[in-house]
Amino acid sequence: MVMRPLDRKLVRDLFHLRGQVVAIALVVACGVATVVTTRTAYESLVSARADYYARYRFADVFAHLERAPDVLRARIAEIPGVAAVETRVVADVTLDVPGLSEPAAGRLLSLPDGADPRLNAVHLRGGRPLDASRRDEVLVSEAFAQANHLRVGDAIGAVLNGRWERLRIVGIALSPEYIYEIRPADLFPDPRRFGVLWMSRAALGPAFDLDGAFNDVSLALVPEANQEEVIARVDRLLERHGGLGAYGRDEQVSARFIEDEIAQNRVTGTVLPAIFLGVAAFLLHIVLSRLVSTQREQIAVLKAFGYPKRTVALHYLLLAMTAVAIGALLGIGLGLWLGSLVNGVYREFYRFPRFPYEPGAAAVAIAVGVSALAAALGALSAVLRVLDLPPAEAMRPEPPARFRAGWIERAGLLRRLATPGRMVARNLSRRPVRAGLSVLGLALAVAILILARFFSDAIQTLSDVQFRSAQREDVAVSFHRPLSSHARFELAALPGVLSSETYRAVPARIRFEHHSRRVAVMGLHAQPSLRRIVGRDGRPVSLPADGAVLTSHLARLLHVEPGDVVTLEVLEGRRPALTVRVTTLADELLGLNVYLEDRALARLLEEEGSVSGAFLRVDAAASDALHQRLKRMPAVAGVGNRLAALASFEATLARNLGVMNGILVAFSCVIAAAMVYNSARIALSERSRELASLRVLGFSQREVTQMLLGEQAMLLVLALPLGFWIGHGLAKLLADAYAWELFRMPLVVTPRTYAYASLIAVLAALGSGALVRHRLRGLDLVASLKSRD
């Protein structure tokens, strides 16, 4: 095929500008890659979730209660809007896992005998279904089995309602209720110490004295049902049966986590590509503007020879489109690869029967569309200039650069600068918009670097506040039901226990005006030393003798302010409705909590110092002996280990943040390098004559390089504080967006992060500076002097 001359010019111009074309293509690639990565990752997650929820009949509404007879099921099914009801027995138990010294926590769920559950069906990964005639058979969740190397045929110990039993594993299973398998109130999954187990109703019911009764109910709703209405009716029905309050998928822990992940992905998938493609458009703008001014005469000749304006303008638009298309192709490839990596990380956290990485054409189409838009935006002004240029005028060379004393000059700021410094300052102030945009581009790179580190900073703070400041116990023990305060002496007598602090936890619904939330009301010691209430600044909040302390986020959700009186509808025992004045808000990072001094809570509940559990400080040497005892204590429902939780938290973090951090750091390096390279390259081409003159006047290679790169250094110096500011702003944006019920992201940007962002930006700048210096060495002095620019 014969190429038309204009096409040939296009190819040659692209080759001539290859350095800048590559820089633009890389920035576009990063933007497109972020679009493709985040979109395909979350689309895969959304489609796997939709498929799983539908095929395994994930319920819409959940409720836990003390005990209700099976006949109540029919009454629940009659509630308008309810499509299906499943009742079952659920129990939290302590597990003795081979190879694990401390006790693990297990959640036992009953499955109907010999039938599939109507809701929340399990997917069998291995082994066989339960045999209802065998009382000791269990299915265990896949994550728990894998973490503890459990196989079909293995046995684990469990304390069922006070009796120690040996349970045989007959199958490995998954459930839509536990895609994200996490112990309630935990932040990250700890599959080694928390697992879900399924037993037949015939075995589990009698074990917990729930023969012919249930303590948990799930509902599916018809599409047009009013969920709030259904929840209110369920609550009324269950009130007499010790109902703990029904809730929808929005409060179901696993569903909530996935929903939050998708929301977070949407934010990242919008903010990051916008930054990258904006930078790409800007780079295109300066490269094309420069090209059009150096090719004025060529444009004039083309027009003079009768090429229509449109054809010539299209030629320059095509140049932009080609650079962007290269980047888009690269970005799609990169994005698909990174998407599969993210999918791999997801697989570790989210357990689906089928979780394929299936990138849709839509994500690719969006990426292409958005990048084409960036190309068009970037090319716009250059193309308009091509259209406007009258042939006769264009034949004349561009008028010389005009410099005047600007406001900086008049303010006398340059007087102290040496001459090269003045040149730098004047060159920047002569094109303030371009300099400003360059500074903005570099600042965005710095901001992204800050963002990348902010996640680590925030999580580190969260972990410090939670695991070092608030939680100071070694072991936390919770009981199945409240015990008398004498339990404290029994705990103190256990091997290795150095000190203990009991607490009272009461499930309740907190109500203020028309807002309400399900919470656990905690009664703590007046002067706690093992478990304190700590705000995000790391300072402990003291408990008032009267009145309640609320987590700030809960107060916000309920629109409560200090001094307001809230109602606590207790969801156990006599179910009294207590009124309490809120005295203090604690800006806690985890959970939604209500705290009272334990004596005040006892007074309100009219009880004599019942305890729900205790925090223990333990002599490490005796911890194995203590764990052995705790595993078999009938009263103990769960045992938490602070150091183990901290370790799993940090390990999870390293895996999860590693990938994302790597991507962000690499991408922001690309922006920083591309910005510096391009602006130094343009400066070099615009001022090669000037630089050659300086060389002729006796300035050394090094001095001239310093003058050229000094300008870029100046831009970087201006960009750093701006980048810090934008980075902090983006971090705040994310911290605000990540204010969830389960945890809040603290807005912490450490000096180390600022230093790190600056260092990476400077390194990227030095790298591209080296490329330009190489070009400067090749400057032809004689030829540059001869030409009239």
Add this chain to the structure above:
Amino acid sequence: MVSAGAKDVAVREALFEARGLSKTYVVGEVVVSALAGVDLDLFRGELVVLLGPSGSGKSTLLNILGGLDVPTHGRVRFLHHDLTNAGEEILTRFRREHVGFVFQFYNLIPSLTARENVALVTEIAARSMPPDEALGLVGLADRLDHFPAQLSGGEQQRVAIARAVAKRPDVLLCDEPTGALDCETGKRVLEVLSRANQELGTTTAVITHNAAIAGMADRVIRMRSGSITGIQVNEQRVHPAELEW
């Protein structure tokens, strides 16, 4: 007589000695011979005009003398330094310490004022004169703070001359200094050059294809096709104001 002889020797001290200089360029696939065996001495304090049509090799010769280029064959010495095989760094130092350049298109730095353009050079030179004095010398004492874009062509060229002489170079090399100027402006520029040569004693070489300028020189060196075709010594230098073209 003895004193006269001594003066004569002093005047005739050769600043540059070029022997058998030749330069060939490869332009695309064509080999161009720009200089073909040129022998030339430039003496301290003299004003030389290199006259020739374009392509005669005069610019190449000037570039080699000024340390912007190196010959393909032959030797060139400046005082006691051999420039023939000097590296980039030595040539840069040579230009910085000894040579002042004036170009056809002035080559001022657009972002610097007249005074600053001169200061740019005086800051890096050892025995320079104050920029204001240099600009006074070229008659621009009242234009110190103007940027190049605010000056006429002749004024810009005079700033370029001030910049070149301010560091008190041993030699001033001017490549078509009036090439972009009209006659009257050109004569003013030549006057400035002539004055700098006489008052400061700077050896000056002016390249031109304008034969009318030859009258102001001590010696006129004619070139054609890369060779020197003749050297003419003017007994009496004509004042630039009296030149006509």
